Amino acid sequence: DENLSYERTSRIPEFVFKASEIFKHRIDRYQGDDYVKGLLGKTKIEFSELHAQYETRDSKGNRSYHTIFKGLFFVADFNKAFKGTTLVLPDVAEKMFGGLGSMFQSWNKGRGALIKLEDPVFEKMFVVYGEDQIEARYILSTSLMSRISEFKKKSKRKIFLSFKGSKIYVAIAYTRNLFEPRIFRTLLDFAPIQQYYEDLRLATDIVEDLNLNRRIWSKS
Numbered sequence: 001d002e003n004l005s006y007e008r009t010s011r012i013p014e015f016v017f018k019a020s021e022i023f024k025h026r027i028d029r030y031q032g033d034d035y036v037k038g039l040l041g042k043t044k045i046e047f048s049e050l051h052a053q054y055e056t057r058d059s060k061g062n063r064s065y066h067t068i069f070k071g072l073f074f075v076a077d078f079n080k081a082f083k084g085t086t087l088v089l090p091d092v093a094e095k096m097f098g099g100l101g102s103m104f105q106s107w108n109k110g111r112g113a114l115i116k117l118e119d120p121v122f123e124k125m126f127v128v129y130g131e132d133q134i135e136a137r138y139i140l141s142t143s144l145m146s147r148i149s150e151f152k153k154k155s156k157r158k159i160f161l162s163f164k165g166s167k168i169y170v171a172i173a174y175t176r177n178l179f180e181p182r183i184f185r186t187l188l189d190f191a192p193i194q195q196y197y198e199d200l201r202l203a204t205d206i207v208e209d210l211n212l213n214r215r216i217w218s219k220s
Helices: 014-019 092-106 120-125 133-139 142-155 190-209
Strands: 004-007 029-040 043-057 063-077 086-090 113-115 126-130 159-164 167-173
Touching: 014 043, 043 190, 063 190, 086 133, 113 133, 120 126, 120 142, 126 133, 142 159, 142 190
Parallel strands: none
Antiparallel strands: 004 029, 029 043, 043 063, 063 167, 086 126, 086 159, 113 126, 159 167
């Protein structure tokens, strides 16, 4: 796409990653590559592969690094200036504890108020926190919740979202490196090329899947 540029060794800046407020943990090591930015339709986007870690030390001073997030991190212009922050996170508590999950979710300090929505499919996959209950429901329309649920099913990956400022931030967890063909495998085999293509399409399809090019709001 001539409206997109690619920089192999660049990445989403750490301050942008932190600004999303998706991951609250202290970051001690921050790496990334395969940075893409530009316009998809009317929407400004940027994304890259990222690996954020924190450090611990044992009684002997030996260092260990632990993953906070590894995967694809995507930022897009939502064309709407939000007053607060709305977070959409994987609903681990609901899966583990069933009905008790709501109680554990409400204890998640520093995330804003727990927001319950009227979409049972969405609620099974995600938990929502926000600083403004009305704004969160305004953002997460029935249509958008359906689109996020469908994107989750299609990607088959753990997905985190936040709406803040005039941006939407999307973190898609991966365990393998993205966009990188294996050196000791023939490139005449179509499978690695197809996987490479699908990784890129997963990122760019966010704009279409979440309907970001439809300018239904104004920033003013």
